[in-house]
Amino acid sequence: MISDLITMNNNNSIPPTPASPKPVAPVSEHTAGFSGYFPTWCPGCGNFGIWQALKMTFNKMKFDPDRLSIVFGIGCSGNMNDFLWANSFHALHGRAIPNAIGIKIANHDLPVVVIVGDGDCYGEGGNHFLHAARGNHDITVIVHDNRVYGLTTGQVAPTASQGFKSKSTPQGIIEVPVNPIALAVSQGATFVAQGFSGDMNQLVELIEKGVAHKGFSLVNIFQPCVTFNQINSYNWYRDRIYKLTSENHNPRDLNSAWQKSQEVTEKIPLGVVYDVDRPTYTDSLPQLSGKPLLDSALNIDLAQFINDFV
Amino acid sequence: MIDITVKIGGEAGFGIMTTGLLLGKIATRSGYHAFEYSEYPSLIRGGHNVIEVRISDEKVYSQQKQVDILLCLNLETFNKHASEVKEGGIIVYDTEKIPESKLNKPDVNLTYVHVPFVSILQEHKLSTVMLNNIALGALMHLLGADLNILNAAIVENFARKNQEIIDKNILAAKLGYEKTQKEMPQGYKLKLPKLKNIIPRLYISGNEMIGLASIAAGCRFYAAYPMTPTSALLHYLASQAQNCGMVVKHAEDEISVINMALGASFAGVRSMIGTSGGGFALMVESVSLAGITETPIVIVMGQRPGPATGMPTWTEQGDLLFVLHAGHGEFPKILLAPGDVEEAYKLTITAFNLAEIYQTPVFIIGDKYLQESHQSVEKSIIEGYKFKIDRGKLLSQEELSKLTEYKRYLITKDGISPRAIPGMKGSLHQANSYAHGEDGHTSEEADVRIKQVEKRNKKAQTFLMNDFQMPVLYGNRQTPLTLISWGSVKAPILQAMSKFKDKFNYLHFSYLWPLDKIKIKSLLSTFKKTLLVENNSGAQLGQLLTMVTGLEFEKKLLKYSGRPIYPEEILDKISFST
Numbered sequence: 001m002i003s004d005l006i007t008m009n010n011n012n013s014i015p016p017t018p019a020s021p022k023p024v025a026p027v028s029e030h031t032a033g034f035s036g037y038f039p040t041w042c043p044g045c046g047n048f049g050i051w052q053a054l055k056m057t058f059n060k061m062k063f064d065p066d067r068l069s070i071v072f073g074i075g076c077s078g079n080m081n082d083f084l085w086a087n088s089f090h091a092l093h094g095r096a097i098p099n100a101i102g103i104k105i106a107n108h109d110l111p112v113v114v115i116v117g118d119g120d121c122y123g124e125g126g127n128h129f130l131h132a133a134r135g136n137h138d139i140t141v142i143v144h145d146n147r148v149y150g151l152t153t154g155q156v157a158p159t160a161s162q163g164f165k166s167k168s169t170p171q172g173i174i175e176v177p178v179n180p181i182a183l184a185v186s187q188g189a190t191f192v193a194q195g196f197s198g199d200m201n202q203l204v205e206l207i208e209k210g211v212a213h214k215g216f217s218l219v220n221i222f223q224p225c226v227t228f229n230q231i232n233s234y235n236w237y238r239d240r241i242y243k244l245t246s247e248n249h250n251p252r253d254l255n256s257a258w259q260k261s262q263e264v265t266e267k268i269p270l271g272v273v274y275d276v277d278r279p280t281y282t283d284s285l286p287q288l289s290g291k292p293l294l295d296s297a298l299n300i301d302l303a304q305f306i307n308d309f310v
Numbered sequence: 311m312i313d314i315t316v317k318i319g320g321e322a323g324f325g326i327m328t329t330g331l332l333l334g335k336i337a338t339r340s341g342y343h344a345f346e347y348s349e350y351p352s353l354i355r356g357g358h359n360v361i362e363v364r365i366s367d368e369k370v371y372s373q374q375k376q377v378d379i380l381l382c383l384n385l386e387t388f389n390k391h392a393s394e395v396k397e398g399g400i401i402v403y404d405t406e407k408i409p410e411s412k413l414n415k416p417d418v419n420l421t422y423v424h425v426p427f428v429s430i431l432q433e434h435k436l437s438t439v440m441l442n443n444i445a446l447g448a449l450m451h452l453l454g455a456d457l458n459i460l461n462a463a464i465v466e467n468f469a470r471k472n473q474e475i476i477d478k479n480i481l482a483a484k485l486g487y488e489k490t491q492k493e494m495p496q497g498y499k500l501k502l503p504k505l506k507n508i509i510p511r512l513y514i515s516g517n518e519m520i521g522l523a524s525i526a527a528g529c530r531f532y533a534a535y536p537m538t539p540t541s542a543l544l545h546y547l548a549s550q551a552q553n554c555g556m557v558v559k560h561a562e563d564e565i566s567v568i569n570m571a572l573g574a575s576f577a578g579v580r581s582m583i584g585t586s587g588g589g590f591a592l593m594v595e596s597v598s599l600a601g602i603t604e605t606p607i608v609i610v611m612g613q614r615p616g617p618a619t620g621m622p623t624w625t626e627q628g629d630l631l632f633v634l635h636a637g638h639g640e641f642p643k644i645l646l647a648p649g650d651v652e653e654a655y656k657l658t659i660t661a662f663n664l665a666e667i668y669q670t671p672v673f674i675i676g677d678k679y680l681q682e683s684h685q686s687v688e689k690s691i692i693e694g695y696k697f698k699i700d701r702g703k704l705l706s707q708e709e710l711s712k713l714t715e716y717k718r719y720l721i722t723k724d725g726i727s728p729r730a731i732p733g734m735k736g737s738l739h740q741a742n743s744y745a746h747g748e749d750g751h752t753s754e755e756a757d758v759r760i761k762q763v764e765k766r767n768k769k770a771q772t773f774l775m776n777d778f779q780m781p782v783l784y785g786n787r788q789t790p791l792t793l794i795s796w797g798s799v800k801a802p803i804l805q806a807m808s809k810f811k812d813k814f815n816y817l818h819f820s821y822l823w824p825l826d827k828i829k830i831k832s833l834l835s836t837f838k839k840t841l842l843v844e845n846n847s848g849a850q851l852g853q854l855l856t857m858v859t860g861l862e863f864e865k866k867l868l869k870y871s872g873r874p875i876y877p878e879e880i881l882d883k884i885s886f887s888t
Contacts, residue, residue, distance in 0.1 A: 088739075088741070105579075
């Protein structure tokens, strides 16, 4: 299905047109239960593949939409809030990760997934990203990495290749791109994977592993913007990507993960780059060892606290 | 009537604050009322710190200008503050460390007490950090207090240290006490006689009281980024987190602070955050997010003098209008400003209820003066305060299961929609930062927009009908002059009033927004003469009241030096203006 969408041609002069959202029936039994409105993304947008993969993963994992919390950022990716139906919080631009951490602390029994774009997560919210990794907060961050800002009509993202020309950088961007994989690995993330929206089967596998992982997980997904990025197209990625296997990589080995994280131009690895164990933030809090914070009694005997001040 | 102010000064890093705190605590335990005020620069070592404790057998509301006992741990304290000591007062200092030739002694009759702090330390091989206990011992004698109460406080204070450290501190106190006893002239009258009826009181700061109240109110998540004057709230709650089952998060920045709290609140946990002006400025976009997603949150906004970094460790009421207008777009928010620790307790508990009833941000506006000053308050007032935890329209699983359809932003008569939390069966919804319809889905349709804007606005009307409290009038209604103020300025005003009961009355605002325009206007119109008193330069409450009622305030007492208003300044202004 994705390949069909991709072949639908795109004209770079047409900005995404917000269609009037209409509820749609579930696409198939694989995506039942999570379907919202039909997406308003451009035909051929890489987001479609991520959207389908997420729904397939949640069904495969037998999640109940009532008991899954998704935090959406702002951007084309965040607009998935109306297309993927679960208990969700549509955040401010850049701030989805702290919202997700708060939800997890309040109810650590809920799976918490963050759906954000590269500008949202690595630009506006960059600080939150690295601190969430340090804290090993048990949330899964799904980043739509298309190297441009789509919803604001095509400025550079922090992931844009050096020299990329856009409306905000007509002479080409001076900065080198953020390296999401190296950043996550170096800042204490315990699960780091990279996927491609043109390969849904692998995406389902990576998202499932990320969500099942106990601790902070990043799935950085290459997702071509067919409207505003004519360079990093489906074919551009297909010419460079290769899969990580047990023969070419050991995800438990930091050195190997670091090495793979540096492959960003000629050969680009897809798969689980890093996967280690460390106690999660909520597991490290004795207050949460019994039951979720949400279920703790609100009435408390104040005497002991009052007497401290006598 | 007994009314004594003890002022202790010295370099930062010598435990001056602890000395003041223990003194106030000891006085409170002995049955006296106490009020503390401190001044210190934004430094860790060096600089000039002073703390003053006012002790009385009658209720004290604030600090006062005149000092009875000045204890100088350095020369600077002597020369800066000796002139504040009143006729017949006492100055204690270390003659061996502070040379007589450099002293500027005032021209009034004072008793000078020489306590060689440094040589006592050296002689008994005590460390410099114990200097404050020698000072406390000296004060115990001058006040005529029981050394055993100090010893008990030392044992408590060092509960986690070994016996040797406790013993040495107790020795230091004893040496200070005995040395002072020897130095004092014959016939010296002790200042604090033993009281017969000791009423149990707490000695507590505004920060600690807000923390205590949040525990009582069922707050289970507190997030903050350290910032004076609200850091001590973070410290208190962090120290109690495991005892009360709260999660306390020192997040990476204020933007994260508020967004974590909104996440936790969305997921069903009562949440609070604390900051000061600069940190709050970073949070403002998310205040608006709380407004549109209708997520409850309690925000403690401790004011200090700005703009920018300003004067971090000093006090001001410069952010009322900033908080009032914080957040882009239109949405209701509730502003509360406690005037003392008792109000801090009650209003914090109320704030949690209001946040959940109205599903919108509720502010507790404090300042350095209220939040960092300790004061005594009857234990029975706190213990006896009856309240109900009211979670508003938060649905139980049972209530949710009975609904045929759940709509998070359902249009209702009172503007408040039933709230479900993720994880409940049938709770499926989104809290949406985009404009949305009743089901939470994004919508830019004009009619949907209008209905949701009106729904949110309606909450303010419902609040005014059900929960708004009018300002309280203190004093005699028949006096010719009415002072008008808000927040911590209550302290010096009531202090001034305690001496001159028939000169003026005081209208105290602690519910600052939304305001009932009609009621406020008719109340204000009944006053013959008014004097607006505020700890800022812009008369911000005055501006707010003018905005709401159209009434102008001609006479004002405004102070913006970073220092609190003194009762003496209020009385001066009144005698000048009447």
